[in-house]
Amino acid sequence: MTFEYAPAPESTSIVDIRPSYGLFIDGEFRDSIDGDTIKTINPATEEVLSEVVAAGPRDVAAAVEAARRAYQTVWGTMPGTERAKYLYRIARIIQERSRELAVLETIDNGKPIRESRDVDLPLVAAHFFYYAGWADKLSYAGFGPHPRPLGVAAQVIPWNFPLLMLAWKIAPALACGNTVVLKPAETTPLTALVFAEICQQADLPPGVVNIITGAGETGRHLVEHPDVDKIAFTGSTEVGRQIARAAAGTRKRLTLELGGKAANIVFDDAPLDQAVEGIVNGIFFNQGHVCCAGSRLLVQESIHDELLTALKRRISLLRLGDPLDKNTDIGAINSAAQLERIRALSEIGELEGAERWSAPCPLPDRGFWFPPTVFTGVSQAHRIAREEIFGPVLSVLTFRTPEEAVAKANNTPYGLSAGIWTEKGSRILWMADRLRAGVVWANTFNKFDPSSPFGGYKESGYGREGGRHGLEAYLAV
Amino acid sequence: MPSETSRLAVRKTYKLYVGGAFPRSESGRSYPVYSAKGTWMANAVLASRKDVRDAVAAARKAFPGWAGRTAYNRGQILYRIAEMLEGRRDQFATEVAEAEGLDRAAALAVVDASVDRWVWYAGWADKIAQVLGNANPVAGPYFNLSTPEPTGVVGVVAPAESSLLGLVSVMAPVIVTGNTAVLLASEERPLPAVTFAEVLATSDLPGGVVNLLTGRVSELLPWLASHFDVNAIDLTGVTDPELAAEAERAAAENLKRVVRPPQGPVDWSADPGLERMTAFVETKTVWHPKGM
Numbered sequence: 001m002t003f004e005y006a007p008a009p010e011s012t013s014i015v016d017i018r019p020s021y022g023l024f025i026d027g028e029f030r031d032s033i034d035g036d037t038i039k040t041i042n043p044a045t046e047e048v049l050s051e052v053v054a055a056g057p058r059d060v061a062a063a064v065e066a067a068r069r070a071y072q073t074v075w076g077t078m079p080g081t082e083r084a085k086y087l088y089r090i091a092r093i094i095q096e097r098s099r100e101l102a103v104l105e106t107i108d109n110g111k112p113i114r115e116s117r118d119v120d121l122p123l124v125a126a127h128f129f130y131y132a133g134w135a136d137k138l139s140y141a142g143f144g145p146h147p148r149p150l151g152v153a154a155q156v157i158p159w160n161f162p163l164l165m166l167a168w169k170i171a172p173a174l175a176c177g178n179t180v181v182l183k184p185a186e187t188t189p190l191t192a193l194v195f196a197e198i199c200q201q202a203d204l205p206p207g208v209v210n211i212i213t214g215a216g217e218t219g220r221h222l223v224e225h226p227d228v229d230k231i232a233f234t235g236s237t238e239v240g241r242q243i244a245r246a247a248a249g250t251r252k253r254l255t256l257e258l259g260g261k262a263a264n265i266v267f268d269d270a271p272l273d274q275a276v277e278g279i280v281n282g283i284f285f286n287q288g289h290v291c292c293a294g295s296r297l298l299v300q301e302s303i304h305d306e307l308l309t310a311l312k313r314r315i316s317l318l319r320l321g322d323p324l325d326k327n328t329d330i331g332a333i334n335s336a337a338q339l340e341r342i343r344a345l346s347e348i349g350e351l352e353g354a355e356r357w358s359a360p361c362p363l364p365d366r367g368f369w370f371p372p373t374v375f376t377g378v379s380q381a382h383r384i385a386r387e388e389i390f391g392p393v394l395s396v397l398t399f400r401t402p403e404e405a406v407a408k409a410n411n412t413p414y415g416l417s418a419g420i421w422t423e424k425g426s427r428i429l430w431m432a433d434r435l436r437a438g439v440v441w442a443n444t445f446n447k448f449d450p451s452s453p454f455g456g457y458k459e460s461g462y463g464r465e466g467g468r469h470g471l472e473a474y475l476a477v
Numbered sequence: 478m479p480s481e482t483s484r485l486a487v488r489k490t491y492k493l494y495v496g497g498a499f500p501r502s503e504s505g506r507s508y509p510v511y512s513a514k515g516t517w518m519a520n521a522v523l524a525s526r527k528d529v530r531d532a533v534a535a536a537r538k539a540f541p542g543w544a545g546r547t548a549y550n551r552g553q554i555l556y557r558i559a560e561m562l563e564g565r566r567d568q569f570a571t572e573v574a575e576a577e578g579l580d581r582a583a584a585l586a587v588v589d590a591s592v593d594r595w596v597w598y599a600g601w602a603d604k605i606a607q608v609l610g611n612a613n614p615v616a617g618p619y620f621n622l623s624t625p626e627p628t629g630v631v632g633v634v635a636p637a638e639s640s641l642l643g644l645v646s647v648m649a650p651v652i653v654t655g656n657t658a659v660l661l662a663s664e665e666r667p668l669p670a671v672t673f674a675e676v677l678a679t680s681d682l683p684g685g686v687v688n689l690l691t692g693r694v695s696e697l698l699p700w701l702a703s704h705f706d707v708n709a710i711d712l713t714g715v716t717d718p719e720l721a722a723e724a725e726r727a728a729a730e731n732l733k734r735v736v737r738p739p740q741g742p743v744d745w746s747a748d749p750g751l752e753r754m755t756a757f758v759e760t761k762t763v764w765h766p767k768g769m
Contacts, residue, residue, distance in 0.1 A: 142608065244728075437761070444619070451615055454762070467611060
């Protein structure tokens with residue numbers, strides 16, 4: 001029996017996108033000094049949404065200068081109790097404007113409104129609320145009696161969770177007394193620019209938060225600016241490497257949250273229906289544009305066929321299409337370039353001998369789309385088992401023993417996350433001890449919370465975001 | 478024939494310490510080591526790239542076993558290291574005095590501080606997770622626990638000046654948390670480090686947990702910093718800023734955790750704090766649903 005769904009689109013009347021935006025520097029929107037312009041589009045329709053600045057080196061310098069001045073004159077010296085109240089204000093305004101921000105995020109990013117509304121925005125507000133409370137309690141955080149801020153933080157964030165990554169960066173930085181210059185991703189600048197308005201509504205002192213838009217080149221100018229004390233980057237491992245090289249020999253502090261190729265390990269005693277839901281959530285949440293996505297399914301050999309049958313049946317029910325539709329499970333791929341990468345790696349998967357299966361769902365005519373896809377018969381040597389695809393593509397491998405599962409799970413230069421599905425508690429703990437990954441989800445997947453530290457081992461980067469641990473990245477300890 | 482009072486001493490051959498054994502360099506090379514007063518002391522091993530790779534392989538091999546020991550057991554072994562060092566107090570005082578040009582009392586103070594440092598770190602073995610770990614109150618029905626785990630294989634350039642206290646002050650924090658180490662000893666003052674390896678070898682420390690090389694830092698560090706099976710690098714003993722920056726750039730290739738050289742002279746007798754332990758641990762957070 002098939003259920004028919006009537007369209008249930010979320011109204012876009014709540015958002016008001018300007019035809020163009022300047023840079024948010026020193027508390028105001030300014031024209032660029034030496035930048036270019038870039039267009040940001042709706043990936044579900046390819047329609048141009050707005051024009052933003054690709055900030056040039058002098059724009060970057062002006063933003064860093066404003067942040068330095070704000071650090072020295074107001075924010076770095078402000079009592080923690082006062083900083084806390086600004087952050088609480090921001091958290092509240094985000095809650096007040098959360099539907100508007102969710103819709104805007106979905107339009108600019110392509111993610112389903114169900115996710116931007118129910119996951120991204122609640123976590124954004126919660127993150128500011130959580131770190132607001134730390135601002136006047138830092139001496140109790142375990143970093144000494146008088147922990148000091150670092151100064152000016154240069155923050156560069158990705159396009160997969162635009163506003164949530166902004167929150168992960170700005171909230172702890174401000175709570176600890178730093179000022180920031182943040183560059184949102186080239187393809188998803190709009191919610192960060194609304195956040196700039198929120199800073200104005202909160203009467204945040206000018207220069208404490210500066211938002212400069214642009215692409216990789218702007219980011220490079222920002223992290224290489226000599227008056228930056230701290231670099232926080234979330235994005236690809238390749239760019240992370242470049243930033244680490246550029247920061248070598250300086251005194252800049254660095255935290256990097258990079259790629260992943262997480263193993264999601266299912267044992268033969270796992271509750272099958274729950275595991276199927278967890279696998280689907282693990283790889284298809286946010287179209288698989290998730291650094292901690294469970295992109296390698298390691299299934300115990302004895303249940304391989306049974307699990308794959310159930311998994312494909314479930315995936316066939318996923319609804320792909322208009323991200324603004326409240327029934328949509330799979331939205332648009334964020335950009336043409338990302339779609340191309342997903343296609344290319346999937347073709348390589350076939351060429352290397354893995355068996356491809358895609359959900360039989362129709363794809364819209366306009367926009368960037370990729371159907372939920374599963375590769376079986378994948379070996380550890382296949383590129384689809386080694387490289388981060390960052391899309392809705394699952395590679396299935398098998399194992400026989402827990403030792404083999406651990407060896408295969410750890411056989412990657414990455415180490416961001418891992419999943420374990422089994423009813424046996426002692427095995428969960430045994431596995432969790434041996435998986436070289438910063439986050440281990442047992443009988444669940446893709447859970448996030450402001451109080452829970454997140455970050456990787458090995459080439460997934462260093463430093464933690466979230467929780468008490470996340471403060472360390474913004475304190476002189 | 479020498480009389481009883483002028484008996485000819487049996488000298489020690491100073492070698493490397495790799496995988497629990499004392500090999501010479503595969504390169505067959507050595508270099509002269511002089512006392513602070515300029516007297517020739519010994520020919521130390523001039524380790525090579527191959528020795529670095531052997532040492533990293535030994536450290537990697539030892540890692541799962543050492544990281545898998547109980548914290549209590551690691552603490553016991555670190556305390557045993559303190560005991561063995563204390564037992565050789567006079568010998569180390571002589572070596573440190575010659576290497577660093579200290580008088581007898583100052584050299585003894587250095588040895589005593591080194592013993593005490595091992596005792597201090599030994600106690601941390603089963604406490605650091607309690608201080609750095611966290612039960613996180615997530616907004617949902619989940620168990621959520623963060624614990625520190627060792628980063629893996631750590632390359633360490635030991636301080637150039639402080640041949641014993643500096644050495645143990647960079648070694649102990651790396652291994653107490655379960656990492657394994659490849660250390661480059663002070664280039665000019667390597668002899669106390671080699672003798673210290675004899676302490677390690679008699680302390681129930683599994684072979685390969687600490688591997689100690691002597692030679693030219695400028696020759697060995699680039700290989701260590703660029704080795705893809707090294708997870709972190711401590712540049713504390715690097716005195717040339719350009720060499721340190723080059724090592725940091727090489728370390729970026731596999732995103733090693735990096736401890737940069739200190740900005741000024743270090744007082745090795747000061748309270749070490751937690752920084753040298755926190756630099757080489759990873760926080761792992763485990764989630765599990767709660768339900769009936």
